[in-house]
Amino acid sequence: MEFRDLKKQYEILKPQIDKEILEVISSTHFISGPKIRKLEDTLAEYVGVKHCITCGNGTDAITMALMVWNIGPGDAVFVPDFTFFSSGECPAFVGATPFYVDVDEHTYNLDAVKLEETIKNVITEGKYIPKALVSVDLFGLPADYDAIKPICEKYGLLLLEDGAQGFGGDIKGKYACSFGDISTTSFFPAKPLGCYGDGGAIFTNNDKWADLIRSICVHGKDTSNPNDPNAKYDNIRLGMNSRLDTLQAAILMPKFEAFKNYEIDDVNRVASWYTDLLIDANFVLPMIKEGVNSSWAQYTIQLPKGINRKGLQEKMRSAGIPTMVYYAKPMHLQGAFTGTDSAVADCPVTERLCETVLSLPMHPYMEKEEVELVAKTLKENSV
Numbered sequence: 424m425e426f427r428d429l430k431k432q433y434e435i436l437k438p439q440i441d442k443e444i445l446e447v448i449s450s451t452h453f454i455s456g457p458k459i460r461k462l463e464d465t466l467a468e469y470v471g472v473k474h475c476i477t478c479g480n481g482t483d484a485i486t487m488a489l490m491v492w493n494i495g496p497g498d499a500v501f502v503p504d505f506t507f508f509s510s511g512e513c514p515a516f517v518g519a520t521p522f523y524v525d526v527d528e529h530t531y532n533l534d535a536v537k538l539e540e541t542i543k544n545v546i547t548e549g550k551y552i553p554k555a556l557v558s559v560d561l562f563g564l565p566a567d568y569d570a571i572k573p574i575c576e577k578y579g580l581l582l583l584e585d586g587a588q589g590f591g592g593d594i595k596g597k598y599a600c601s602f603g604d605i606s607t608t609s610f611f612p613a614k615p616l617g618c619y620g621d622g623g624a625i626f627t628n629n630d631k632w633a634d635l636i637r638s639i640c641v642h643g644k645d646t647s648n649p650n651d652p653n654a655k656y657d658n659i660r661l662g663m664n665s666r667l668d669t670l671q672a673a674i675l676m677p678k679f680e681a682f683k684n685y686e687i688d689d690v691n692r693v694a695s696w697y698t699d700l701l702i703d704a705n706f707v708l709p710m711i712k713e714g715v716n717s718s719w720a721q722y723t724i725q726l727p728k729g730i731n732r733k734g735l736q737e738k739m740r741s742a743g744i745p746t747m748v749y750y751a752k753p754m755h756l757q758g759a760f761t762g763t764d765s766a767v768a769d770c771p772v773t774e775r776l777c778e779t780v781l782s783l784p785m786h787p788y789m790e791k792e793e794v795e796l797v798a799k800t801l802k803e804n805s806v
């Protein structure tokens with residue numbers, strides 16, 4: 424059994440994907456061009472924002488958003504403690520100080536009450552200026568924006584939605600990657616919408632920021648005349664080289680059609696099979712609030728305290744079932760932050776989750792029998 428079965432997906436989408444790849448190769452248009460534009464327009468329309476700018480990966484996407492806002496030394500950026508490293512790495516990389524905030528034990532997303540507490544502490548200490556929040560749509564579930572947005576407004580924080588895992592989720596029909604002042608996503612292969620290498624995108628309704636991002640993506644080029652091929656060599660600011668390859672855009676087009684047309688429904692069906700089969704066992708299951716939909720980047724349960732998680736993973740592996748631990752270490756305890764102000768955090772929920780979470784095989788192409796086998800093996804080996 425595969426943790427995320429990209430081979431099965433490719434077998435089904437092979438004719439369209441192969442055709443798209445061949446088109447790029449025979450056109451020799453490997454960087455930018457109409458396929459990139461088409462993908463950007465398609466994704467912007469789906470998400471419901473004015474601009475989509477594709478880029479090299481989800482980490483660059485977060486970094487460039489922070490660069491556009493001139494976030495740097497002396498600035499405080501709030502980040503959930505339970506997330507992938509990039510969410511906090513990027514603020515630190517641009518020179519700001521990430522402050523880690525505890526998460527809700529049922530949704531795994533940012534706890535809004537803890538957020539306000541942390542902001543107030545930073546203001547009282549007076550060492551840093553609160554500038555932005557990186558909210559994360561963890562495991563496919565959009566964060567609690569009804570609670571988060573008013574706090575950002577109250578304290579004048581810019582909201583950066585890290586939707587690397589959340590693409591395709593929604594709150595009452597409003598899609599992930601539309602909640603931030605700037606939102607970002609990743610097309611890493613195992614993500615809800617993944618390409619065949621690294622890739623990412625940035626979404627915003629702000630024309631000025633979109634223009635700046637288009638410049639920063641290509642070495643700070645002058646974007647005032649988009650049709651001038653020489654503009655790339657007129658560099659009016661410092662930027663980076665972060666473009667989505669045209670081949671990846673070509674692969675993403677048929678994958679996006681499948682994603683939108685049936686994969687999101689199918690992965691939600693798989694999640695409900697898991698929930699039905701595991702509800703009577705001694706696990707904490709992921710909680711999705713009324714009106715919210717997840718794109719199920721992961722199906723992550725909490726094991727009862729005291730269970731030997733490594734031993735259980737070993738037994739599952741012997742039965743041919745891969746499992747993963749997302750995440751084993753809170754952000755504030757990552758070695759990169761040792762001795763910095765980012766290492767000081769009050770996050771007991773994250774610390775407990777890091778000891779008890781287990782992510783199960785999850786993808787839209789899972790059969791009911793596979794889900795049954797996972798649930799049965801899990802129950803048998805965790806008593």
Ligand SMILES: Cc1ncc(COP(=O)(O)O)c(C=O)c1O
Nearest residue numbers: 480481482507509510587609611
């Ligand atoms: C929450 C989160 N943010 C950011 C990223 C970074 O994305 P990428 O790997 O495309 O740089 C990831 C990727 O795992 C992620 O899970």
